Amino acid sequence: MAGIYLRGKTWWGRVQKDGQDLRQSLETRSESVARGRLKVWLDELEALAWGGKPRLTVNAAMDEFQKEHGPTLRPSTVRRYGVSIDHLDAFLGDKLLLTVRSSDLKDFETARRTAGASAPTVRRDLACLSTVFGFAIEKEWADINPVIPFLRQRAKRGLRESPPRTRYLTRAEEARLIESALPYVADAILFAIYTGLRQEEQFSLTWEQVDLARKHVTISAETAKGKRERTVILLAPALAVLKRIPRHLKSPFVFHHGAATTTRGARRALPSASTKKDNDGERFNHLDRGLRNAAKRAKVPLLRWHDLRRTHGCRLLQEEKWTLEMVRDQLGHRSVVQTERSYAFLEVEDRRMAAHGPGTNPGTAAAQEIDNATGEPIAAQKPAQGRRTDLEKLKKSTA
Structure with missing residues (x-):
């Protein structure tokens, strides 16, 4: 009926x-x-x-995937999947899951590339769709994943991930960067360089995870990329940051807005007349802008936050002489093979040092570099003192 x-x-x-x-x-x-x-x-x-498959659209499958797996994913992964799902929904959302073919994926690739997306970006979008198909197969909504053979075929014609980054800070760049950064940004940068924590691991860190007596922090499985708890040893500069950083009376986070100040002295108070939300004590989501501004003043080009983590790995291998197994455990890699692949580029530096002697490795050389254009030592530009930009804007907006 x-x-x-x-x-x-x-x-x-x-x-x-x-x-x-x-x-x-x-x-x-x-x-x-x-x-x-x-x-x-x-x-x-x-x-x-009679044992058939449900006639679900791609959009419906993606919605179910987000409902079931969204709470288990890291915030950064959720954000990245969200961007890809928006593009996939606009182009393939109304199409039935069982009718998606390689021709549809090729049309999607063409449309995204025409809109200006790079090959690695399109590949990440399709990898997201492949994950959704894997979820649909588990639910018995589909039998095959058409994305896997398509990506394998298109990889031969340029649709592949970007080459792995090898950028890491030299000692000279680190010194200029710290000198050019605002104090709370400099502390966060130093902590990243001397712990190797991922961005989310660092800015979600609470004082409960810190053990100053044993000189380590514990990264919880909920925050770690591989969903495995690990212990990270604190090198001396990172330990010094934790000892001097101001603790908040109510906030549990190590890196919080209450520690944000541009002055070398005490933190300034927010204007009491402000009607805006007081974020005092809230954790930072990131400090990308602070790093970008400091790098610009310090004349340190092409720097990203994750490069600070790579710098930590390079220092452990080159200067501290840690084994690959120790670096694997410190950084939270799944295997020694992953660690070896991530830092294989250091073999070039080893050959350079073997050929030309100690001190020729730019990563471990003295903290001074020469500008190729002028022939003069590169000098860092210090941040403005005694001014706090966000407070100045706040005063103007409430005047």
Whole structure:
């Protein structure tokens, strides 16, 4: 028994099957359209009864994937998947999951590349779709994943990930960067260089995870990329940061807005007349802008926050002479093979030092570099003193 009925101004379908009363919105105000959609629904129920696959759209599958797996993913992964899902929904959302073919994926690639997306970006979008197909196969909504063979084929023609970054700070660059950074940004940079924590691991760090007596911090499984708890040893500069950084009376976070100051002295108080939300004590999500501004003043080009983590790994291998196993455990890599691949580029530096002697490795050379254009030592520009930009803007907005 099946039929349609109005609920408000929207038509709904009602089906009685196997003693159950099934109801579903047909999402239309047109009776003729509603009857057509009811027939599609009935055909789908009949197919499922005989072992067929549900006629889900790509958009519906992505929604279910987000509902079930979203809470288990790291915030950065959720944000990245969200960007890809928006593009996939706009191009493939209305298409049935079972009808997606290589030609559809090629059309999606062409549209994204025409819009200006790079090959690695398009590949990440398709990798997100591949994950959704894997989820659909687990749910028995699909039998095959068409994205995997497509990516394998297109990789031969340029649709591949970017080459791995090898950027890391020299001693000279580190000295200029710290001198050019605002104090709270400099502390965060130093801590990243001398712990190797990922950005989310660092800025979600709480004092409960810090053990100053044993000189280590514990990264929880919920925050770690590999979902495995690990202990990170604090090198001396990182330990010094924790000893001098101001603790908040109420906030549990190590890096919080209450520690943000541009002055070398005491922290300034927020204007009491402010009507804006007081974020005092809230954790930082990132300090990318602070790093970018400091790098510009210090004349340190092409620097990203993750490069600070890579610098830590390079220092452990080159200067501290840690084994690959120790570096693996410190950085939270899954295996020694991953660590070896990540730092294989250091072999070039080792050969340079073997050929030309100690002191020729720019990563461990003295903290001074020469500007190729002027022939003069590169000097850092210090940040403005006694001014706090966000407070100045706040005063103007409340005046």
